[in-house]
Amino acid sequence: MRGDPSVLHVDLDAFFAAVEQRDKPSLRGKPVVVGGIGVRGVVSTASYEARKYGVRSAMSTAEARSRCPHAAYLSPRFEVYRQSSRAVMAEMRALSPLVEPLSLDEAFIDLAASGLRGLTVDDVEAIARDLKESIRKVSGGLTASVGAGTSKLIAKIASDLDKPDGVVVVPAGTEADFLAPMQVTVIPGVGPATAQRLSMAGVRTVADLQQLDEDELVRQIGSAHGTSLHRLAVAADDRPVVSDRETKSVSVEDTFETDIIDRSLLVAIADRMSLRVSERLRKAQLSGRTVTVKTRMHDFTTHTRSSTLAGPTDDSRVIARVARRLLEESEVGGGIRLLGVGVSSLADWIQDDLFTDDEHAENPIEVVELPARPRDQVGFHPGQDVAHPDHGRGWVWGSGRGRVTVRFETADTPPGPVRTFAIDDPALTKVRISGVDADEEPGTDQNVSNE
DNA sequence: TCTGGGGTCCTAGGACCC
């Protein structure tokens, strides 16, 4: 354990909402809620003005609306948040080369890695205030809260104590006493289920936890969790700050406004998800061997099915074909509220031409507009790709009674808006996307281990 | 007014191998 409080945890205050208030002056000083705005939406971030009404992260947007009807409800603009996040992280890296981002709005900084030694509480406070000032400058006025201590655990907990816009430095040597009076749930990793188990053993505060025998703790909550929690309770935390953590999985999922029973629609959605997963793998220069399909039923029970290939792939057609097979094996029952496709067992190298298709690798998605002949307008089926001059590219969600419903994709909110057209609307043209076409049999079966 | 989307890590059982 280090002797000075040289681990910093930086947390941007109400990040998504703060960015929206920064960019739209009319929202400043007013309640702002960023998250899913549909019927099954959930709050990502509430501004401090909205929190006064009891609006919280992870709350359903419906509940947020009933608590604070006059707030502004906004869909997240991830690309904008990513830009600000990059600028803020760059300021942190100017302070120390060892920065570990935890999400867009949070990171650890190890000051020892920049050669600073024997830092006093005053030194660290001054560094933290300078950092907050430079963050404010590069981000157009965003505030951050900073915690500092001799370990990640202490820094993380400290950053939460004086939000927003605060600085809390915990002196070396005072860590166990600092933690003792707090609820066990302040320790990251102790959620509702663990708290419930601990409570049955009479443990509510960290002080209670400090008294508990390690063997007893392991019996209550399992070996890995018990051992680490026993150490964290007495502030024995030597986890290093690690930059460049490797990605372990890439996935896409979507909760539908209403449950879906139609298997052909589910297949069309799974194909698109496979395409998006493939695009993200390629962008990150990754490939993976295990494809997982996730389904959430109407009653919220969640199932996963996975299949591991003989070698890694980033090919949308291979991913889609495995996803389809896994989906076929999945129960649809009374309807599915969520579908997801993911790839894991990642390698940072890509299986070469032995198994993948050259032409496809170079042209992962190609959009070809077909001429709009009247007879092309009939026979829209779920998943059929279409284009519209005013709305861009989209795909058929459903059709019937002379109308066709199209879902348009936008860069920031992938499920995109849904619009309905007359089935003979000449502006709506059919489009073909190569890549995951149901009728193309790619014939790379040797890639699938258990076929 | 029911519960997002992107992840990480852990557990447990079965297959399979030595």
Next chain:
DNA sequence: TCTGGGGTCCTAGGACCC
């Protein structure tokens, strides 16, 4: 011919985080 023990891989599910 009644029965081992360890290691690794795969699958499924669950807890947790932001």
